[in-house]
Amino acid sequence: MSTSRLLSPLHLCGKSASLHRHKSAVSVSVRSLLCSENQKSHRMMASYQPSLSIDNINPNVKVMEYAVRGPLVIRAGEIEKELEKGVKKPFKEVIKANIGDCHAMGQQPITIIRQVLALVSYPKLLDDPRFPEDAKERARTLLKGCRGGSMGSYTDSPGIEVIRRHVAEYIERRDGIPADWQNIVIGGGASDAIKNVLKILICPIDGKKPGVMIPIPQYPLYSATLAEFNMAQIGYYLDEANNWGLSVDELQRSITEARKTCAVRAIVVINPGNPTGQVLTKQNIQEIVKFAHKEKLFILADEVYQHNIYDPNSEFHSFKKVMHEMGEPYSQMELASFMSASKGYMGECGLRGGYAEVLNMHPDVRAQYLKAITAMLCSTTLGQACLDVIMNPPQEGEPSYELYLKEKTSVLESLKVRAKMVADTFNSMEGFSCNTVQGAMYAFPQFKLPPKAIEAAKAKNQAPDAFYAFELLESTGICVVPGSGFGQRPGTHHFRTTILPQTDKLKDMLDKFAEFHAQFLKKYS
């Protein structure tokens, strides 16, 4: 793999931006996996030249990268297959700490969510006395909201009306201020909802490429989508020394540089942070809002981890609420806030449910935004149904309430313990420093590498953090994502690990990690 060069945020703007580029060795690895069983058709092709070649396909797709499913993860998949085939390794299983995939790591589904899904899928079960009445009531309401009473019908493109109403009620309860169900647009996961908003912003201004401010480090959905849309990525560094908070000075530096070459249209804030795990203070949010107002930016608030707060000194403040409390003109600013069924205590990643609440968009723009999603018809009804239960959970007095509360609390309490365990362990390791995991599902520790390791990485044409992560994977089966996939200050090394392995397994993983690190330091000292 070639050096994963991190372009400084200044340089990203105006380029066909990619936070990191992997070449040669990686391509080979990708190809070997993707094409192993296509050798035959490849050979056959010799006599027929395909119309598509690497030189005449979408250039934006070519520069796009998505590290959470990148080459390291592909190698992890290969190792899993090798283990299945009985290949001897110094470990028995791959631990996928690369992706926030809760159920894959042993988290159990919330019972009432799954009961409602079973009921709406197969309504004959509505007669089954073993299903609680509150699950049945929710299922009946959902079926009534579907044309022909079936989850098999298309819904309105922004989602089933009754679910959009439940989302609005959830937001009202959360923030204590009104929410309009017509501002809710349900998507196939938050990723889908985010892409649909970013898409609207694709428009050069005065010949300048449109750009969006994103945190560095960031969740690679943003870098991948901006690359696909040929929009400039305008990175602003999070302040690692200040527990990954946002500094207005840095926002100002970033936008000032960017404006030289591109039209800055929006700012993305991820709170709680991914991959960084910080929870923004109300004051920090106010500063960001004032900055966005001054610079006339559309705000995208990625708030999918709003249930995942572990630090007793931290509290989740929604951008909507803070902006409302700040009063005019801030309360009138454009805002899209995103939420997902995939994270929180439910972790229903595979079902694909999420929403955007879009505020203060000009009605003409709003009409175009809503029109743009119609051609994809609607998001999955069962993903929508899952979202519904999260938005409209059992209330005290309902038959499922106690079980629901127990399940929810148990997941969140356990994540809290794991968040602390992960940060503490890394902080106990030589050369590591890890901020408190206040929220979300990840730690993003910084680590120092001995010069010999950096040389060894260079010799292998790899970024030092990727070199480290590959050695970790091959030695222990632990799969993390190198910091270069998210962005980091030049010269620093990080990786993202989830805190999702169940407690015993996590403890085991961290023990192995510490052992590996000690060996690694010894090897390259």
Added chain:
Amino acid sequence: MSTSRLLSPLHLCGKSASLHRHKSAVSVSVRSLLCSENQKSHRMMASYQPSLSIDNINPNVKVMEYAVRGPLVIRAGEIEKELEKGVKKPFKEVIKANIGDCHAMGQQPITIIRQVLALVSYPKLLDDPRFPEDAKERARTLLKGCRGGSMGSYTDSPGIEVIRRHVAEYIERRDGIPADWQNIVIGGGASDAIKNVLKILICPIDGKKPGVMIPIPQYPLYSATLAEFNMAQIGYYLDEANNWGLSVDELQRSITEARKTCAVRAIVVINPGNPTGQVLTKQNIQEIVKFAHKEKLFILADEVYQHNIYDPNSEFHSFKKVMHEMGEPYSQMELASFMSASKGYMGECGLRGGYAEVLNMHPDVRAQYLKAITAMLCSTTLGQACLDVIMNPPQEGEPSYELYLKEKTSVLESLKVRAKMVADTFNSMEGFSCNTVQGAMYAFPQFKLPPKAIEAAKAKNQAPDAFYAFELLESTGICVVPGSGFGQRPGTHHFRTTILPQTDKLKDMLDKFAEFHAQFLKKYS
């Protein structure tokens, strides 16, 4: 509504293409619906100017239209709400014949599909003796294919391996030739799968805009997606006089004209046809393949209606099979074939399951294509599970086989009756001619309008077919889609109606339709 101008296919290429443009009155209608409850925030905005205006958002989104969910359908929704509020109308309900939404029109789900969905959603039901063993076995296999044994986990981006294998086996059974599961990419509906392939083609060649050949009339997903991607729409007319067949002369005319201004990269063929209902003969497919070979085009075969064949003289031939039988070099050409869980006998539109089989793509291109879908993580697991049952239906001897066969046959037999009923009725109406509905779910009759009606449409600034469809909707509650939404030869008038209302309701609808038409002719004679 302004005249829905149909640009001739020649003129489409190179423009920021939209098959039809609706302005003024339509925008008002869209806005009144979308923004009725946002008046307050709109007024509030007076003191804050939003950053996004109609002049600085994505221009491709602005030109994009999706007639199946267009202004007429929005008006139909308004009428439904008026009826609910007790507003008096000459009819009691809106009949939505505008969209292929099977369950919404009363079609019942296939039992085993829904049983499997319930089982995988709530695996406790695996102990329930009332579920048949073959449903349980399928559910267990699917859960085993999911990480952590849960549908809540992310899957590989192209889908769950075991489902991809079942898709390949389905294709092998269908065509009698081998299929490789690694060529199968599951998406959130065929629409998603189609967009992901078209996306790869976005690349100007020698400064010329990339373009894709699409039939006229066509399914508006294609025009909408090409508009969004800023690709040229290169229309080729289907031959209405020849039951909507494809003529190579017309393909040649179309590509020759298009090449003057754009780079033609691919050809879309919809078989069975939407909105036209034809089933292509093997000979016709061979001619298209030879044409694509000569012109070096990537073939996109939209085969989502492969189960919907009604004419005893018609048979479904997959492009893959025909190309295989033609031998080299045709068997080596690039092909993407699409299939969906939304159509056929199952009609599970809301669950969002579909696949692409992608053949003979260059491995480097294929790697990019697969990479491009990773940032959206994966398509919905329950949509995938639904697709699995369709690909791996009960076999003779399995407990669910008889019920499954009865349900499937009953839907398809009834659609066959309805297909004939619709075409026969239209052909009995003055000024109408309707081709045999050989397959799919639609009729696309041509009708002549008296000069006075055309003048009245002009006075209302409407396309004549839209004028007719609006009058039909307001008088009878029947909602069809004007031909201008799909494209038609200039000066001709059509609409698309589904054949999906259940038989009694369809008969009633057609009676009303005939009555309306007689009145309409009288009024404008």
